[in-house]
Amino acid sequence: MNSDILNVDNHVLVDNAIVDCQIFDHPPYANTTYNNSDEIRIPLQTKDIYTLPSKSYLYIEGRLTDSEGKESATLNFVNNGLAHLFDEIRFEIGGCVIDRVRNPGITSTLKGYISFTESESNRLNASGWNPTLTPQIVDSQGYFNVCIPLRMLLGFFEDYKKIIINIRQELVLIRSSTDLNAIISTKANEKPKIELTKMFWKLHHVQVSDIEKLRLINHMDAGKKLELDFRSWELHEYPLLQQSTRHTWNIKTTNSVEKPRYVIVGFQTNKKNDASKNMSRFDHCNLTNMKLYLNSQMYPYTNLNLNFEKNIYAILYEMYANFQENYYYKDIGEPCLSNLKFRDLATITVIDCSNQNDSLKSGSVDIRLEFETSKNISANTTAFCLIIHDKSIKYNPLTNVVSNF
Template identity: 55%
Template sequence: MDILNVNAGIYFDDAVTSAEKHTHQAYASTSLNNNDEIRIPIQQQDLYTLPNESSLYIEGKLLKTDNTPSRTAKFVNNGVMLLFDEIRYEIGGYVIDRIRNPGLTSIIKGYVSFNKNAAQFLQNSGWFLNNNEQSNIVDDNGNFNVVIGLSTIFGFCEDYRKIILNMRQELVLIRSNSDTNAIINSTENESVKVVLNKILWKMPHISVSDVERLKLVGYVARNVELEAAFRGWELHEYPLLQETQRHTWNIKTATQLEKPRFVIVGFHTDRKNKSNRNFSHFDHCNLINMKLYLNSEMFPYDNLNINFENNQIATLYDMYAKFQRSYYEKENEPIFTPSEFKKFTPLVVIDCSHQNESLKSGSVEIRLEFETNKDISPNTSCYALIIHDRLVKYNPLTSSVRIL
């Protein structure tokens, strides 16, 4: 027994001698306006970096069109990320992870992943989750600044917790053509704008002891191909649902490797490009049942039998609350109570991580069928966040990358 091992030696972990965050900037000629492409490179190839702990520092102003501060406009939850249409993480010139509509993707993923212990820390990233109000990161002069961990944006940075050896890296951000979805304003007919002053990539540079360095140099010298496995996040949108009660959505056809492990579905009714509607909240649309089909396999097996009018949402909340145990293998600590879930974030979380693995060839057709007890309201969109396995291999000697 360990309690009897009184003569055990003392172990000091000195493998990592330093882990300092270095700031990387975009190219000097890059502008940060709407529709602009912003590239932040890490050109050195003799570095050990840790993307899992890297972050974005974003600084700017929220102003009226006459350049004076607005007293009523605020960012919605995670509103700063809604300023971008796409974010890509590249290694050796290859796109390792790409997130389209990163604001809404990270909102959906965050609502099911975060717990109350993290809520206070996340305020520094522009999230205000305890009171479900829009964030007040903007001061009286319109200034704001946030630090957003890349682990809340990319599945690669969340899952792959090892260093990257000797590879050129680049972060690419594309500003959206409009900032309306990022902001909620209680004053009608007041036009506001977001001016970005700085976007910096803060990446930990890792230094190791001589013993560990010899091991890492040995991997490079032996021309070893290193594997990076992670779960990718892929958001799909059905922009305008028909005003009926039954719907079928053929989302995509996937390979066996990229077949879904989780699918999270949410609805927006008349929220897109509406400054008086909170884009970070979702609508239940009187949903009563939903099924996910992977070829002939069906998830969940039973009907949901939910009814929002009669507050019959226990099954739906149970699916939402158990995501953390299945995805992170930890205790369930949902950020929202059942009443908050019903009011702000009625998401449908479908766990399809346990599947028949006997057939390894062929494609997988992903289809969603759902039913409401009333016709879908006009201007209703449906979003499906698909979380699936991905595998990347890179060679630090030749700088080659293979995406499987």
């Protein structure tokens, strides 16, 4: 029995630092359209307020129909399909880009598979996230409305938990050139039509007590810079792999500050721009081994020795399941995909390179992938590589100057 039960004279501590926290709707600029390839800018014009971006979300209303504008029982969104409606999403403060995600459909789907638990996936069903079933977000007339937490889409919103003070903010979304990747059709040659009718950035405004306000004002008056530290998600794509069993992919050269911490790799065959294929699924492509090279350092050190024909992929699933333990400092990872669902729906390779030797702390870092398959890669196979790396930004709330670390 805990001895705390004897402390009868203890007082309840009440935290009055925050006196109010309300969600406000921020619409795009007037006359904004939501058609394919359009740029959608959602500004926060007022600077002298405190906001909490990590809790914010994107609200979207629209309708899914066939090409003639009629409701269709054979059309539905794929898992995380709303993210496929955009080619790029970025967050800006003071006119500078803080974080950016290209191809957010693939990026956030890969990140979601490794990050969300089963209970979190259930919680996000209303956001269009359902890793094993078709999301039920469209009614019989084709109408839908969703709230997508921005922590699903950008690393900044997931990692930076503090308020932003006294600086202009803007959320920018670029509509995709096609909506075929967002939906799945059970009818041959059916073409979807997606009409977005309403979009808001729902952002928390925080009001603080007089004591806290004075402390924050003194901090600004002193001209101190504030640090925004987070992990950014950077997607790279190899559009058409050669039809062979050995592959080398020189991904990029980066600086030591933004060196990779985690690398996630997935393959898709004959899925892009095809309404009959599910863009939220990733294929194993008979993978047998994969190595990540950061200069001369190799991850993982030992070979994987996979064989999907004999269901030998336990090591790959273990790498997938361990991500949450290392990334979120959990005692036990609880991935949203079971062993069988991982094989059948989203076979992805998760490489943990967060612990690196001293030789990588200075100079440039060459990032290279080498992988092997038991059979020749099929035609029209695309490889995706999601790199999660550290990023640090500084901003001065007094002068509104933003700079990289």
